[in-house]
Amino acid sequence: MKKNSINNISSSIVVDTLQVQNNNITTSSGTIVLKTLNSDQIQFTNGTDILMSMTSSGQFTTPLQPAFLAYANAAVTAVTGNNTEVVINFNTEKFDISNDFSASNLFTAPVTGKYILGTNVTFTNLSSAMTACRLSVVTSNNTFEVLANAYELSNSGTNGSISLNFSCDMDVTDTAQVLFRISNGAADTANITGSADLETYFYGKLLS
Amino acid sequence: MTEQNKINKYSKQLQVNDLSLSANTISSSTDLIFSSDATNLIKFENATVPILNLNSNGELTNTFQDSFLVSSNIDNLNVTGNGITFTLTFPVIKYDIGNNFFVDSFTAPAAGLYYFSCSCTFTGLLSGMTSARLNLFTSLQTYNSFTNAFKISTSGSLGSVRNDIITKMDAGDLCNMQLTISGSSLTADVSGASTLRTYFSGHRIA
Numbered sequence: 489m490k491k492n493s494i495n496n497i498s499s500s501i502v503v504d505t506l507q508v509q510n511n512n513i514t515t516s517s518g519t520i521v522l523k524t525l526n527s528d529q530i531q532f533t534n535g536t537d538i539l540m541s542m543t544s545s546g547q548f549t550t551p552l553q554p555a556f557l558a559y560a561n562a563a564v565t566a567v568t569g570n571n572t573e574v575v576i577n578f579n580t581e582k583f584d585i586s587n588d589f590s591a592s593n594l595f596t597a598p599v600t601g602k603y604i605l606g607t608n609v610t611f612t613n614l615s616s617a618m619t620a621c622r623l624s625v626v627t628s629n630n631t632f633e634v635l636a637n638a639y640e641l642s643n644s645g646t647n648g649s650i651s652l653n654f655s656c657d658m659d660v661t662d663t664a665q666v667l668f669r670i671s672n673g674a675a676d677t678a679n680i681t682g683s684a685d686l687e688t689y690f691y692g693k694l695l696s
Numbered sequence: 697m698t699e700q701n702k703i704n705k706y707s708k709q710l711q712v713n714d715l716s717l718s719a720n721t722i723s724s725s726t727d728l729i730f731s732s733d734a735t736n737l738i739k740f741e742n743a744t745v746p747i748l749n750l751n752s753n754g755e756l757t758n759t760f761q762d763s764f765l766v767s768s769n770i771d772n773l774n775v776t777g778n779g780i781t782f783t784l785t786f787p788v789i790k791y792d793i794g795n796n797f798f799v800d801s802f803t804a805p806a807a808g809l810y811y812f813s814c815s816c817t818f819t820g821l822l823s824g825m826t827s828a829r830l831n832l833f834t835s836l837q838t839y840n841s842f843t844n845a846f847k848i849s850t851s852g853s854l855g856s857v858r859n860d861i862i863t864k865m866d867a868g869d870l871c872n873m874q875l876t877i878s879g880s881s882l883t884a885d886v887s888g889a890s891t892l893r894t895y896f897s898g899h900r901i902a
Contacts, residue, residue, distance in 0.1 A: 492705045503717040504708040515720045523723035532738050532750055533731040539738070539754040548902075552754020586753060601757045602793075602899060604811065620850040624891070630765075630790065631891040634815055634856035640847045653860055654813045655897040656765055657791050672850070695811075695899050696761035 554598050556589040557582040559689035560682030567680060568611075569618050569673035576609055576666040576680060578690045594665055595692050597658035602695045606653030607666045610687040611678055614638055614645040618673040623650045628662035638670045638678075649687065655695060666690050762794035762805050767895040768888030776818075776877040777825055777884035784816060784873040784886060786896055801872040802898050804865035809902040813860040814873045816886060817893040821845055821852035824880035830857045831876065835869035845877050845884070854887060862901065871898065 493502050500509035505516045513520070522530050524544070532540040540550050558578035567574045577592040589595050597603065609623055621638035624631055634652050642648030650668075658664070670678045682688055700713050709718040716723050732738050732752065740748040748758040766786035775782040785800050796803050804810065816830050828845035831838055841859040849855030857875075865871070873896055877884045888894050 504719045518720040521721040524728040530728045534752040635854040655899045
């Protein structure tokens with residue numbers, strides 16, 4: 489086998505078992521090692537945008553990996569309590585890498601993959617009759633839900649929270665949305681709270 | 697002065713400025729940068745199998761990263777309530793990348809850090825069933841989440857308890873979920889449904 493050759497016919501460069509040809513770097517045996525010394529980084533870029541970076545300390549970052557955190561910064565009043573299910577709005581974005589969160593309530597998967605999603609919803613102004621609630625995250629593939637006694641989660645009807653998180657599969661353009669309902673009350677008098685401190689929020693990230 | 701842009705047949709090395717190709721190693725004495733412009737991908741493959749894709753938007757996907765999502769679509773009746781611990785069962789496999797989920801337990805395929813999230817919904821509670829513990833068990837560590845089972849349900853019907861962690865695992869370590877409700881008789885049920893109210897998800901994150 490020829491080694492350390494530049495072949496202008498096949499447009500390839502061969503160094504021992506490492507071959508550079510067209511747009512491919514391949515090896516016929518062993519592990520491909522990318523190596524840099526001292527405090528230098530290994531970076532993967534698109535033009536000047538850093539897509540992926542590994543520091544000499546082993547810190548691995550993907551600054552453009554899709555991720556979002558949105559929250560409600562104000563209360564919405566009298567929306568549930570008598571079994572009315574509401575789509576929770578998160579009107580403020582803390583971050584939304586790649587702009588996949590829209591209309592204050594909808595995450596759309598930009599690529600097929602596995603995602604982590606999580607939410608926390610805080611409610612208040614409950615009557616003692618409001619003894620059931622359901623928090624769900626509806627994705628295109630599945631509906632995840634937790635159930636509880638809403639009144640007992642609160643402090644005599646004031647400020648209770650319920651949360652849900654998981655990892656899941658999403659196909660490109662699949663969506664995820666948070667729904668919540670409180671039941672058994674005489675009327676829809678319960679509020680969803682919002683604040684600059686995050687008490688009603690929704691987050692997600694592409695894992696792989 | 698450093699020699700550059702040379703082919704050295706003795707060291708089996710091609711050097712282009714700071715970039716050096718030798719044996720199976722691509723190295724640099726400064727930052728090592730791989731760049732693809734426009735909408736092109738940077739891919740890592742094993743033969744023709746895609747291992748890792750990095751697209752021009754910075755979306756990194758590794759299709760074969762170990763992960764799973766399982767759930768229960770049936771009720772398990774009279775499995776706890778008197779202090780008996782029930783290891784949760786998950787007859788529905790939504791996905792199991794790496795085939796690491798077997799007989800209601802996840803086995804770590806490699807040492808690393810893993811994310812787990814689980815939720816258990818119970819029903820059929822009696823008023824004396826005031827204690828519930830959802831134990832996320834791993835070979836190295838147990839993680840407990842407690843609640844008052846009867847109180848968080850609606851008069852004994854349908855309450856949920858959850859637990860989420862990032863944990864270190866060695867290859868071959870196990871992870872499963874165990875529910876213990878105490879205070880009365882063996883009459884409490886674990887609720888399953890087509891919606892995911894009793895589920896277990898996990899993902900290798902590092």
